[in-house]
Amino acid sequence: MTYAGATAADAIVTRTGGVPRVPSNFEWPRCHGCAGPMQFLAQVSLADVEAGTTGLLSIFMCQNDPGLCAEWDADAGGNRAFAFGADAIYLPVPPSEGVTLLDETCGVRFETLDVENYLEAPGRWHERTGRPVGDVLGQVGGNAAWLQNDETPVCSGCARSMEFVVQLEEGHDHRTSANFGGGGCGYGFRCGPCGTAAFLWQR
Template identity: 50%
Template structure:
């Protein structure tokens, strides 16, 4: 089985369900991440519930392409894994490129296919619009380049693949993964760590 993430229309900016854009839900006292390269406030990309936790993904867009924002450890992006209980809307910084241009709901749809490529084919064969497929939840990453599974910064074990994300269904409001790239989200459940990278 492969679980596709399908664009499902506009979402509330504070929705607790899977979405791209909007406002991150975070623990009390959360500090909005700043870019390790340019020190600007990062852009919030995605809210992804995972079991009893939530993953929040950010990357810098203040100097697109100049902050190593594709790199899991370069300082130009940041992913968090929080316990879902008790999260509150983050305070969005006034300065910097902090929000996507739209809030888009993501619907999980299980497809009897072995891997992302086969699932995409089945989706299209069944009359689904390929541009509405916004990635997958779990399974195995469909790498554009080679395998870049990151190690957990806390326990150093290879992290578990959580999701992959397309830039967005609409070019005007999409994330920037280098122009048609794919973003990859990894986590370590034991350490409550998360990591993000993209390839194009």
């Protein structure tokens, strides 16, 4: 995933920032720690991960009191991930309080690199293109490239390990980027049969 410039805040595509596309019954998630509304970080079109698949993986994280709500943990209630179906076509009105949106909506271009581990990709891509390493926004599909230990979440419905969907970098511009502890990566997962999803980050 590489930075493809600013894009529409309501685009039905893989992007970071903007406003999420959601089902009609969606309620904006709130942090279990501070009770404030979460910040929408990204949506991933599942068709970009596996051809023929429909729906979106949407990721939210609390940024009202960064570092105090355990927003890095998949189970602590400081973040939420949703696996939406084809009915995710509506645009919600973000809550008026709290930190709910990123300051930029970034389009994504997909490029293929022959590397054994995603962590090698940003440097290789920079060598090939001459563009800044920070323009690499992450990867979809394949295997998670953990910065620490493997923390693959377990589905609360079937107790099986979830499927890796996306690894996110903080962003191309520190003024508008997500906050994964300063140089960290976010990891999004889903369980297709159960319709559940999870998110965490490491640094």
